Amino acid sequence: MKKWLTERLICPECTGEEIPLDLTVHEERDDDILDGELTCPACRRAYPIRGGVAIVLPAASRDVLHETSGYNSRIMLSAYLWSHFSDLLKDPEATDAYRIWSSFFRESAGDALDIGCSVGRLSFELSKTHSRVIGIDTSVSFIKTARDLMKRKALEFDLVIEGLLTEKRSGQLDPAFRLDRVEFIVADALALPFRKQAFAAVTSINILEKVAVPLKHLANVNRVLQKNGAMFVFSDPFSWDESVSPPDLWLSAGTNGNGRLRGIDSIGAYLKGKGGVFDPPLTVIGSGQVPWKIRKTENLWEHIRSQFVVGIRSQGG
Numbered sequence: 001m002k003k004w005l006t007e008r009l010i011c012p013e014c015t016g017e018e019i020p021l022d023l024t025v026h027e028e029r030d031d032d033i034l035d036g037e038l039t040c041p042a043c044r045r046a047y048p049i050r051g052g053v054a055i056v057l058p059a060a061s062r063d064v065l066h067e068t069s070g071y072n073s074r075i076m077l078s079a080y081l082w083s084h085f086s087d088l089l090k091d092p093e094a095t096d097a098y099r100i101w102s103s104f105f106r107e108s109a110g111d112a113l114d115i116g117c118s119v120g121r122l123s124f125e126l127s128k129t130h131s132r133v134i135g136i137d138t139s140v141s142f143i144k145t146a147r148d149l150m151k152r153k154a155l156e157f158d159l160v161i162e163g164l165l166t167e168k169r170s171g172q173l174d175p176a177f178r179l180d181r182v183e184f185i186v187a188d189a190l191a192l193p194f195r196k197q198a199f200a201a202v203t204s205i206n207i208l209e210k211v212a213v214p215l216k217h218l219a220n221v222n223r224v225l226q227k228n229g230a231m232f233v234f235s236d237p238f239s240w241d242e243s244v245s246p247p248d249l250w251l252s253a254g255t256n257g258n259g260r261l262r263g264i265d266s267i268g269a270y271l272k273g274k275g276g277v278f279d280p281p282l283t284v285i286g287s288g289q290v291p292w293k294i295r296k297t298e299n300l301w302e303h304i305r306s307q308f309v310v311g312i313r314s315q316g317g
């Protein structure tokens with residue numbers, strides 16, 4: 001964990017009080033903390049830093065640390081590395097999803113937060129326009145991989161063909177990425193460990209459907225988004241799953257009285273001020289859909305249509 005991140009973190013169990021974390025360093029190298037702890041002086045909870053990866057999760061989320069399936073599995077790591085970087089590898093099956101999402105970013109002296117960063121592509125893109133960039137995900141495997149890419153400044157991974165059969169893939173990252181500006185940590189979208197109004201830009205790409213309380217996720221975005229001149233880039237396929245969240249919490253047609261309301265229309269309404277979730281509201285400056293792919297094996301693909309909306313706050317709030 002890069003030392004500059006320390007001053008930006010608060011305890012995820014004490015977000016209302018915004019308690020800064022105390023740092024204890026056991027091993028470091030060139031301002032990168034390899035082993036240590038972050039401790040809350042109020043609730044006394046400790047958050048470990050191991051192998052350079054800070055794990056700043058509330059107690060309720062820590063079960064994910066023991067999962068070896070799902071987003072911590074070998075096949076999902078291969079799938080997301082291909083999805084994030086296949087265009088840089090000149091793969092003919094690649095989409096231009098990350099070019100589209102990153103095209104909305106504006107030059108800013110402020111920090112940016114990439115929620116659900118996976119293996120880091122959008123965080124790297126944000127480094128071209130923002131002073132500091134923090135990518136968060138609950139997958140330890142994804143965060144370790146993103147940090148490794150950041151440190152090596154190159155791509156090299158095993159692409160799953162089928163079963164245990166793999167092929168090496170390698171290539172260079174975009175030299176325009178300002179990797180010194182980027183850091184990745186394990187953190188929860190529903191308990192963001194950052195002070196209010198900390199970020200000039202926040203992204204939420206294909207994460208809303210994967211959180212247990214979608215509206216709480218949006219409220220967390222509002223808490224950390226600056227009141228003036230801030231940008232929120234949101235995209236999601238709205239493929240709701242009852243194993244993740246009950247239908248009465250979905251932000252589109254479900255059992256919550258939303259009738260036939262579509263998810264993208266619901267998000268637009270919240271950005272514009274519905275329910276006071278975004279305060280002050282944002283002005284929607286763009287919307288549409290982005291074709292995106294996840295390649296699990298040579299013969300198993302997910303073709304996704306992710307619907308996006310981009311909101312900004314004026315300089316006057």
